[in-house]
Amino acid sequence: MCQTCGCAVTHNTKGHLKKTEIVTEAVTVLKGLLAENDHQAAHNRQYFDSQGVLVINLMSSPGSGKTSLLEATIEVLRDELTMAVIEGDLETENDAQRIRAHGVEAVQITTGSACHLDAHMVHDALHDLTLAPLDILFIENVGNLVCPAGFDLGQHHNVTLLSVPEGDDKPAKYPVMFRAADLVLLTKIDLLPVLEDFKVSRAENYLRQLASAAPLSQVSSKTHEGLDVWINWLKDEVVRQQAWCNAGQDKNPMILPDRLEVQERAGG
Amino acid sequence: MHELSICQALIKQVAVIAKQHNADEVSRILVQIGPLAGVVPELLERAFFVANKNTIAEHSVLVIESLPIRVSCDQCGAQTDAQANRLLCGKCGDWHTKLLSGDELLLASVELTTSTPIANTV
Numbered sequence: 001m002c003q004t005c006g007c008a009v010t011h012n013t014k015g016h017l018k019k020t021e022i023v024t025e026a027v028t029v030l031k032g033l034l035a036e037n038d039h040q041a042a043h044n045r046q047y048f049d050s051q052g053v054l055v056i057n058l059m060s061s062p063g064s065g066k067t068s069l070l071e072a073t074i075e076v077l078r079d080e081l082t083m084a085v086i087e088g089d090l091e092t093e094n095d096a097q098r099i100r101a102h103g104v105e106a107v108q109i110t111t112g113s114a115c116h117l118d119a120h121m122v123h124d125a126l127h128d129l130t131l132a133p134l135d136i137l138f139i140e141n142v143g144n145l146v147c148p149a150g151f152d153l154g155q156h157h158n159v160t161l162l163s164v165p166e167g168d169d170k171p172a173k174y175p176v177m178f179r180a181a182d183l184v185l186l187t188k189i190d191l192l193p194v195l196e197d198f199k200v201s202r203a204e205n206y207l208r209q210l211a212s213a214a215p216l217s218q219v220s221s222k223t224h225e226g227l228d229v230w231i232n233w234l235k236d237e238v239v240r241q242q243a244w245c246n247a248g249q250d251k252n253p254m255i256l257p258d259r260l261e262v263q264e265r266a267g268g
Numbered sequence: 269m270h271e272l273s274i275c276q277a278l279i280k281q282v283a284v285i286a287k288q289h290n291a292d293e294v295s296r297i298l299v300q301i302g303p304l305a306g307v308v309p310e311l312l313e314r315a316f317f318v319a320n321k322n323t324i325a326e327h328s329v330l331v332i333e334s335l336p337i338r339v340s341c342d343q344c345g346a347q348t349d350a351q352a353n354r355l356l357c358g359k360c361g362d363w364h365t366k367l368l369s370g371d372e373l374l375l376a377s378v379e380l381t382t383s384t385p386i387a388n389t390v
Contacts, residue, residue: 020383024295027285029375033278033299116270147270150306150373175353176306208363211339211355 037151040119044126044154045252051131054241055139056234057153057253059177060161061170062143065187067095068221069161069230070138074102076224076231081135081238086125088117088142095140105129116147119154135238145174156241157182158253164191168198171206179210182253183217185230190220271307274373275315279325282378286324291380294328298377302335302370303352309334328379337370 032038048055058066070085077083084105087095096108107125109117122139131137139155141148149158160181162170165188171178178184184207192198204216217233219226278299286294301307309332316330339350341357347368348358356363 020385023382023384025289025291025380025382026377027289027380028377029281029285030377031281031375033274033281033373033375035281036277114270114273116273118273146306150270150274172353175355176304179304179355206353209354209356211363211365211367213364 034151037119040123041152041154044119044123045156047126048131048137048154048156049245051134052242052245053131053134053137054234054238055137055153055155055157056237057139057141057148057155057158058161059141059145059148059158059180060143060163060187061145061166064143064161064163064166065221066140066143066161067098069185069187069219070099070140071102072221072224072227073138073231073234074099074104076227077234078103081235082133083136083138084129084131084134086117086122086129086137086139088121088140090114090142111142115142115144116151117141117153118151122153136234145170145177149177149180152253155253157237159183159185161185161187162203163188164195164198168200168203169206171203171210171212175210178207179212180253181212181214183233184212184214186216186218188220188222189218189225190223271311272315272319274307275312275319278316278375279319279323281375282328283324285378286380289380289382291324291382293381294325294378295381296329296331296379297325297375298331298333300333300335300372300374300376302372303337304367304371305373307373333376335369335372338368339365340368341365 060066074083085099087099087106087108088111089095089108090111090113093108096106099106107128109121109125111117111121117139139153158180160178162184164186186200186203200218207214207216217226217229219230282294282297301309312332313330320326320328337350337352338347339355339357340347341360341362342364343362344357344360346357346359350356350358355365355367357365
């Protein structure tokens with residue numbers, strides 16, 4: 001070893017090796033932070049399309065009636081359409097059991113402490129389902145008005161529920177969630193007569209202030225009031241999905257085109 | 269707290285880039301976030317301190333650039349600033365607008381450090 005600087009060059013060689021030179025390099029990336037999730041979601045959507053199934057992602061606060069809505073939907077549509085449900089919860093199989101009690105296949109994803117479903121969790125759940133006979137696959141996301149909006153699962157539509165007891169200003173308080181909705185369902189409308197503070201027009205106004213053109217439909221899973229509007233929307237979308245699949249086209253939910261646009265804008 | 273999942277995805281992406289460039293260390297990470305991405309910059313920063321442990325990004329600085337919300341009006345064509353829950357046209361007040369920026373969640377750039385041994389004549 002060289003006695004002067006400690007490098008590995010012997011006295012016979014002329015040069016000494018400096019230990020190292022630190023080179024700093026800036027690399028431009030401009031890629032979505034959720035690129036990996038988005039990639040999996042696109043793969044899921046491709047698979048759904050190949051099987052001709054319409055996939056609806058249901059999002060809302062906990063307790064706003066997602067499972068009750070599905071139960072009512074199953075009862076009305078069971079003779080016309082074949083459905084299955086992926087249930088997302090932190091713990092328990094309760095919701096999946098409620099769905100199975102109606103004779104419909106349900107896969108429960110328990111996320112542990114994760115506050116949302118992601119595309120990989122949905123992909124794993126798909127291994128327990130046979131999609132080909134299905135017309136609609138519902139994904140009941142974890143009850144949460146914040147995080148689920150950020151994760152594409154491969155669904156064709158986002159349906160966000162707003163229950164009357166939650167108050168009519170939820171779209172103003174949770175803009176990211178409500179902006180992502182293709183359809184907003186105002187649930188538990190049987191409570192409107194007792195919760196007089198809730199103004200449907202105010203809820204709709206807050207929704208429009210998010211530049212959202214999503215329809216706001218009113219429904220009660222208990223009395224079935226307004227359920228026909230939701231059922232007809234579903235039937236129309238099943239027909240539309242079949243047409244898209246036959247034409248080899250994809251249908252993306254509201255939230256996705258924006259994110260893709262962002263990446264295009266950024267040149268990524 | 270989905271900021272931790274997002275941070276883990278970020279570090280995974282950064283690690284891939286660092287490997288592609290044979291870097292020894294990542295010194296700086298620049299991300300761009302719009303208010304409508306649904307991510308809280310402060311929480312992302314805190315999550316970063318947890319998520320970067322024992323990774324190539326352990327000693328890197330996370331820089332978060334906040335982007336403004338801008339909308340373009342379908343009715344009058346004006347491009348104006350807006351707020352997260354009021355995406356109305358700043359000129360005519362119409363709600364038929366399109367988002368120009370504000371929902372970004374982007375890894376903009378990384379600064380990589382590479383140590384190369386170099387020969388030097390004395």
